[in-house]
Amino acid sequence: MKIKKADLEKVAVHREQYPEEDLFEFAFAGRSNVGKSSFINAMLNRKKLAKTSSTPGKTRTINFYRVNDDLRLVDLPGYGYAKVSKVEKNSWSKIINEYLENRENLLEVILLVDIRHEPTAQDLQMFEYLMAKGYSGIVVATKADKISKGHYEKHINIIAKKLKIKNKDMIIPFSSENKEMVDEMWEIFEDIVRY
Numbered sequence: 001m002k003i004k005k006a007d008l009e010k011v012a013v014h015r016e017q018y019p020e021e022d023l024f025e026f027a028f029a030g031r032s033n034v035g036k037s038s039f040i041n042a043m044l045n046r047k048k049l050a051k052t053s054s055t056p057g058k059t060r061t062i063n064f065y066r067v068n069d070d071l072r073l074v075d076l077p078g079y080g081y082a083k084v085s086k087v088e089k090n091s092w093s094k095i096i097n098e099y100l101e102n103r104e105n106l107l108e109v110i111l112l113v114d115i116r117h118e119p120t121a122q123d124l125q126m127f128e129y130l131m132a133k134g135y136s137g138i139v140v141a142t143k144a145d146k147i148s149k150g151h152y153e154k155h156i157n158i159i160a161k162k163l164k165i166k167n168k169d170m171i172i173p174f175s176s177e178n179k180e181m182v183d184e185m186w187e188i189f190e191d192i193v194r195y
């Protein structure tokens with residue numbers, strides 16, 4: 001897809017702060033530091049629209065990126081940052097649940113995992129929740145440039161096993177660094193919108 005226009009439309013915590021339900025949304029979940037902001041920047045062909053940070057776990061907001069006045073990419077707060085308190089963890093799950101449970105225009109939620117590492121128990125929990133909610137089960141395996149292509153299969157098998165994914169085509173190796181799979185991801189999103 002040609003990106004003619006992309007803006008951070010809204011930063012929200014609670015439902016009353018979300019933008020209107022007037023455009024379809026694709027949301028992205030994953031642990032902090034997995035590469036969510038970088039993924040969004042790569043998809044939007046912007047260097048710094050989504051903030052990437054070296055201090056993971058800071059973002060506790062839902063960021064709505066409006067694309068071509070046509071759809072939104074939604075960055076959900078990253079989970080699994082070890083140094084946060086129980087209270088913070090609860091507030092994280094409240095924020096994320098409120099969005100996932102109430103959003104009529106939400107078309108798809110995509111899990112991001114680091115291609116190099118076995119998904120965590122929290123990744124599995126999130127993935128199972130998404131499957132139970134009827135989403136397609138697309139998984140983006142980030143930072144693919146950090147391993148050689150010859151090793152993709154081995155890593156994808158590890159991810160598939162942990163998340164109990166039968167169709168390995170659902171796991172998409174992606175690199176924000178090399179812009180690998182950006183066009184293909186847009187094709188997938190456009191197919192979902194059409195369907």
Ligand code: GDP
Binds near residue numbers: 033036176
């Ligand atoms: P977030 O916390 O999930 O939003 O993660 P960020 O997008 O901020 O990325 C976390 C770190 O991983 C940053 O240092 C990024 O530069 C790095 N990173 C993210 N995506 C890639 C990628 O595709 N390739 C490489 N080599 N590094 C990446």
